[in-house]
Amino acid sequence: MDLGGKNVVYLGGFGGIGKKCVQELLKKQIKGLAIFDLIVDDDLLAEWKKLNPDTEVFYQKVDITQKSDIDAAYKATAEKLGHFDVVVNGSGLLDDRLIELTIQINLVGVINSTLTALEYMDKSKGGKGGLIVNISSVAGLQPTPLMAIYSTSKTGVTTFTRAMASPIHYAHSGVGFITICPGYTNTGILKDIDKKTTFPFYETRMRTVFSKVKGQTVEVCAQNIVHAIETAKNGAVLMLELGEIHELDIPNLWNPQLDDCVFVCLS
Numbered sequence: 001m002d003l004g005g006k007n008v009v010y011l012g013g014f015g016g017i018g019k020k021c022v023q024e025l026l027k028k029q030i031k032g033l034a035i036f037d038l039i040v041d042d043d044l045l046a047e048w049k050k051l052n053p054d055t056e057v058f059y060q061k062v063d064i065t066q067k068s069d070i071d072a073a074y075k076a077t078a079e080k081l082g083h084f085d086v087v088v089n090g091s092g093l094l095d096d097r098l099i100e101l102t103i104q105i106n107l108v109g110v111i112n113s114t115l116t117a118l119e120y121m122d123k124s125k126g127g128k129g130g131l132i133v134n135i136s137s138v139a140g141l142q143p144t145p146l147m148a149i150y151s152t153s154k155t156g157v158t159t160f161t162r163a164m165a166s167p168i169h170y171a172h173s174g175v176g177f178i179t180i181c182p183g184y185t186n187t188g189i190l191k192d193i194d195k196k197t198t199f200p201f202y203e204t205r206m207r208t209v210f211s212k213v214k215g216q217t218v219e220v221c222a223q224n225i226v227h228a229i230e231t232a233k234n235g236a237v238l239m240l241e242l243g244e245i246h247e248l249d250i251p252n253l254w255n256p257q258l259d260d261c262v263f264v265c266l267s
């Protein structure tokens with residue numbers, strides 16, 4: 001999608017990856033940018049507004065565990081911008097001690113944000129269509145024993161987003177979906193990992209190598225997220241690893257058998 005003149009909503013826009021994504025998005029002559037987040041950096045927000053006078057940049061406080069916050073923020077954004085073309089669900093928590101909160105933020109919050117945004121974007125409901133980008137993780141592509149709860153939440157994000165990208169849904173709503181799965185990216189989420197694993201001090205092979213795993217810079221991750229927004233097709237699952245974008249082809253593992261054929265479950 002050409003981002004020039006578009007309206008973007010970014011959830012988690014003051015986080016490590018979020019801040020850099022916002023800075024990359026602001027280079028694309030977007031028309032409006034709504035930053036939803038639990039926290040705000042007032043100085044950074046003021047700087048973004050000052051440096052981008054032709055873009056309407058504003059902040060909405062949102063606790064993504066509160067559906068009422070999500071509803072209010074999207075309503076206010078629709079009133080301010082008229083419509084929005086791109087939504088990035090980029091909030092997240094990595095702390096397996098906090099089971100319910102991990103699921104609430106990483107999965108239920110993304111689901112609620114997605115379904116609320118769809119109410120405004122869905123062509124069949126008077127919307128203009130658009131693109132919803134859900135940030136999963138490499139931990140959302142395969143089981144990650146070191147942080148099993150986080151991995152579960154992110155696997156849910158990957159599966160939910162792929163289901164939303166069904167050709168049937170897309171034909172109906174005109175809203176495309178892509179899943180972004182970053183590898184290690186140098187932000188605070190990876191710090192103090194021993195306090196955030198499923199089992200404290202439980203030596204897994206991953207824990208042994210955790211501090212030696214190669215990571216990518218936040219800047220290159222953000223650049224690739226924005227490149228994906230501009231170029232990826234509906235349904236793409238993109239692993240962003242060490243500065244590269246790998247489009248993944250995840251096979252169907254089950255296709256229902258009918259009396260006279262195998263029904264391929266693509267929608």
Ligand SMILES: NC(=O)c1ccc[n+]([C@@H]2O[C@H](COP(=O)([O-])OP(=O)(O)OC[C@H]3O[C@@H](n4cnc5c(N)ncnc54)[C@H](O)[C@@H]3O)[C@@H](O)[C@H]2O)c1
Pocket residue numbers: 011012013014015016017018036037038039062063064065090091092093094105135136137138181182183184185186187188189190
């Ligand atoms: N850094 C990595 O290695 C990495 C790798 C793969 C995926 N990710 C994912 O990328 C996204 C951004 O992560 P990050 O590395 O920038 O971490 P971060 O901790 O810097 O940012 C997390 C963001 O989520 C927001 N958030 C947390 N709880 C919230 C709540 N209740 N309501 C609203 N917002 C809330 C924070 O305010 C912050 O803006 C997350 O979804 C994370 O799981 C990160």
Ligand SMILES: CCCCCCO
Pocket residue numbers: 094136137138139144146182183184185189206
């Ligand atoms: C072991 C997987 C680490 C995932 C990074 C945060 O999504």
